[in-house]
Amino acid sequence: MQRRFQHQTLKNLFSVLHQQQDQILLRKFSYSSSVSNSAETKVQQDETAKCPYHQQKQEKILTFDDLPGPKGLPLVGSLFDLMRASNGIQNYFSQLVGDYGKTVKIKLLNKRMIITQDPDLANEIAKQDEGRETLEPARKFKVERGLPQNPVESYNYEDWYDMRQLYNIAMRPEFVQNVIIPQLTELNSEFLQYLTKNLAYDKEKDHFELQNGTRVVNRYTFNSVVKVFMGAKMTDEAASKLSYSIDEFVNLVVVFLDNILKLQNGSQLYKLFKTKEYRDMENGYELGLNRSKECIDMFDKGEYAGKPRMKELIEERASKFQDNKDKQLYVNVVLSSFLMAGVDITARTIVVLMYRLATEKEFQEKLYQETVEVFGEPTLDELTSENGLTITPETLKKLKLCRAFADESLRLNHIIKSTSTRQLSKDIVASGIKIEQGTTVMFLEDPARYQQWVKKSTEFIPERHERGSDLAVPKTFSGPFGKGARKCPGERVAFTEIYFALINLARHFRLSHSNGNTLPPLNETTTLGYLDMNKYHLYFKPREHLAEYFEQLKKTQAKH
Ligand code: HEM
Structure with a gap:
C-alpha cells in the first residue's frame, strides 16, 4: 500500500x-x-x-494594471470571493462589470483575467487571437490514456486545428440543408408524443400539466444528436437495449463537466496527487465516453446510412489527415463529444423557450398563425404519424416570426452569460488595451449590462431581429454560442432542434405556467443556469384539432 x-x-x-x-x-x-x-x-x-x-x-493604450477591478488578496487574488459567490460564478462576473465598468481585471492565484462586456473589444480579440483556455483536468485525463484531445483540451501551441476541422463539419451550411433539417424533421411527431405521454389532466383547472419535463427535453435533445450524427431514431425499444437510461447519461455528463470546471478553477492540488474530486471527474469522463460509444456502436451499421448523416462526413474529413493519426479513434472521440456536449445545454435552453412561449400569450397566437400560413391547418396526423410535420429548408425560411422569437429567447434568457473564455497565445493590442500573452479573457453577454449597445436590452422584443430594426443587436455580439474559430460547433444542430420544438408547440398547444404573466427567474447558482420545472409548473391546452384525441387521453388517465 x-x-x-x-x-x-x-x-x-x-x-x-x-x-x-x-x-x-x-x-x-x-x-x-x-x-x-x-x-x-x-x-x-x-x-x-x-x-x-x-x-x-x-499614449492612451492601457495595460492590465490600468484596468479597474477588485484589489483582491496577496497571492490568491479574488479566488475566495469567487469561491464564496453564492449567487453563482456567472452572476459574480456580471456584478463585477456592473460595479467597475464594461471591462474589468481580476486576479485568481497567478492567473490574470479580464472580463469584458464590450462587444467591440471581444470581437477584436477573437479576430486577433484564437487561443483558448485549456481545460487542464480534462487534458490530463486524455493525455494519461493516450486519447485524442479535443481543441479545448489542447494547449494553444499544439495541433488542435485538425480535431477542430472534424467538429466544424456540423457547421457547414450545406449540411444544414442536406443533413440536419432532413434528419431532424423526422423527429417532429416523436417530440409531440413524448410530451403527450407526460401530460396529466387536472380536472379542476381543465388543463394538462407537464410531468417529468426535464426527462422529456433530455430525451428529445439526446435523440436529436443521435439522429443527426448516426441517422437513427432512438426508439423506446432501442433505448431499452442500452445499459443505462438516457436521464442517467445526461446527469452523469452534467456532473463530470461541472467537476472539470471546479477542478480548473480550484486549488490545483489534483496536479500533485489524484484528489477525490479528480477521481470523480475521471470516473465520470471514462463512463461518459464508454456510454457514448455504446450508443454510437448501436447505430454504426450501414442500414442507418441511407440518408446522409454526419458520421460519414466526419469520417471523410478525417481521411484527409496528413499524419499517422488513428483516424477512427478521432472520429469516435468527436462523435462521443458531440453527444456529451449537445444534450443538457440544449435541453435547458428548450425549457426556457417553453416557459417564454407560455408567458407571451399574444405571440402564441401570432406564431400559430404563421405556421398555418406556411404549412396549412394543423392535423392530428402530425402527432400520430411516424415522422410528423415535414419541415424543409424552404418552409423554414418563411417562418420569420418563429425564428425571431427563438432568437430573442436565446438572447435574453440564455443560460450561460460568459460565452467564450480565451487565453491569449500572444501579446496583442485590442481597442486600446495591451493584453499580454497568457491572460484569460472572458466575453460576457448579459442583457442587464449591455443597454449601452442594445436598446431596451432587458425587454423581450422579437421584432428587434427584423431587418432594419432600430432595436437590433449589433453584429459584433456573439450570442450564446460564442464567436470565432472556437465557437460552438453544435450551433446549427441546436438551433434547428430548438426551432422545430417551437414550431410544434405553437402549432398544437396553448401554454401557460404557474408564474402568471412573468417568466419564472432562472436559477444561476450552478455553472449553467436553469429554469426549475419542479418549482414552476407548465400547463398545456391542446388546440381544437387535438380535442378528440385528448378527450380519450383524459378518460384513460381517469381510469388509472
Ligand atoms: C443551446 C444550445 C447550446 C449552446 C448555448 C452552446 C454553447 C456553447 C459554447 C458557448 C461553447 C464554447 C464556445 C467558445 O469557447 O467560444 C460551446 C462549445 C461546444 N459545443 Fe455547444 N452549445 C449548445 C449546443 C450544442 C450542441 C447541440 C452540440 C452538439 C451537437 C454542441 C457541441 C459543442 C462542442 C463539441 C463544443 C466544444 C468545441 C471545442 O472544443 O472547440 N453544443 N458550446
Whole structure:
C-alpha cells in the first residue's frame, strides 16, 4: 500500500514536472513569436510615431494594471470571493462589470483575467487571437490514456486545428440543408408524443400539466444528436437495449463537466496527487465516453446510412489527415463529444423557450398563425404519424416570426452569460488595451449590462431581429454560442432542434405556467443556469384539432 502510494506520488510529481516542461516549451515558443511580434510592432511604432494623431492615440493604450477591478488578496487574488459567490460564478462576473465598468481585471492565484462586456473589444480579440483556455483536468485525463484531445483540451501551441476541422463539419451550411433539417424533421411527431405521454389532466383547472419535463427535453435533445450524427431514431425499444437510461447519461455528463470546471478553477492540488474530486471527474469522463460509444456502436451499421448523416462526413474529413493519426479513434472521440456536449445545454435552453412561449400569450397566437400560413391547418396526423410535420429548408425560411422569437429567447434568457473564455497565445493590442500573452479573457453577454449597445436590452422584443430594426443587436455580439474559430460547433444542430420544438408547440398547444404573466427567474447558482420545472409548473391546452384525441387521453388517465 505504502509502496503503491509512493509510486503513485512519484508518478504524479513526474507528470507535474512534465506539465512544467510543457509550460517552459510554451514560454519558449511564445517568446520566439513575441520576438517577431515585437519586431513588427517596432516597425509599426516607428511609422505611427511620425503622425501626431497616432502619437496621441498611442499614449492612451492601457495595460492590465490600468484596468479597474477588485484589489483582491496577496497571492490568491479574488479566488475566495469567487469561491464564496453564492449567487453563482456567472452572476459574480456580471456584478463585477456592473460595479467597475464594461471591462474589468481580476486576479485568481497567478492567473490574470479580464472580463469584458464590450462587444467591440471581444470581437477584436477573437479576430486577433484564437487561443483558448485549456481545460487542464480534462487534458490530463486524455493525455494519461493516450486519447485524442479535443481543441479545448489542447494547449494553444499544439495541433488542435485538425480535431477542430472534424467538429466544424456540423457547421457547414450545406449540411444544414442536406443533413440536419432532413434528419431532424423526422423527429417532429416523436417530440409531440413524448410530451403527450407526460401530460396529466387536472380536472379542476381543465388543463394538462407537464410531468417529468426535464426527462422529456433530455430525451428529445439526446435523440436529436443521435439522429443527426448516426441517422437513427432512438426508439423506446432501442433505448431499452442500452445499459443505462438516457436521464442517467445526461446527469452523469452534467456532473463530470461541472467537476472539470471546479477542478480548473480550484486549488490545483489534483496536479500533485489524484484528489477525490479528480477521481470523480475521471470516473465520470471514462463512463461518459464508454456510454457514448455504446450508443454510437448501436447505430454504426450501414442500414442507418441511407440518408446522409454526419458520421460519414466526419469520417471523410478525417481521411484527409496528413499524419499517422488513428483516424477512427478521432472520429469516435468527436462523435462521443458531440453527444456529451449537445444534450443538457440544449435541453435547458428548450425549457426556457417553453416557459417564454407560455408567458407571451399574444405571440402564441401570432406564431400559430404563421405556421398555418406556411404549412396549412394543423392535423392530428402530425402527432400520430411516424415522422410528423415535414419541415424543409424552404418552409423554414418563411417562418420569420418563429425564428425571431427563438432568437430573442436565446438572447435574453440564455443560460450561460460568459460565452467564450480565451487565453491569449500572444501579446496583442485590442481597442486600446495591451493584453499580454497568457491572460484569460472572458466575453460576457448579459442583457442587464449591455443597454449601452442594445436598446431596451432587458425587454423581450422579437421584432428587434427584423431587418432594419432600430432595436437590433449589433453584429459584433456573439450570442450564446460564442464567436470565432472556437465557437460552438453544435450551433446549427441546436438551433434547428430548438426551432422545430417551437414550431410544434405553437402549432398544437396553448401554454401557460404557474408564474402568471412573468417568466419564472432562472436559477444561476450552478455553472449553467436553469429554469426549475419542479418549482414552476407548465400547463398545456391542446388546440381544437387535438380535442378528440385528448378527450380519450383524459378518460384513460381517469381510469388509472
Ligand atoms: C443551446 C444550445 C447550446 C449552446 C448555448 C452552446 C454553447 C456553447 C459554447 C458557448 C461553447 C464554447 C464556445 C467558445 O469557447 O467560444 C460551446 C462549445 C461546444 N459545443 Fe455547444 N452549445 C449548445 C449546443 C450544442 C450542441 C447541440 C452540440 C452538439 C451537437 C454542441 C457541441 C459543442 C462542442 C463539441 C463544443 C466544444 C468545441 C471545442 O472544443 O472547440 N453544443 N458550446
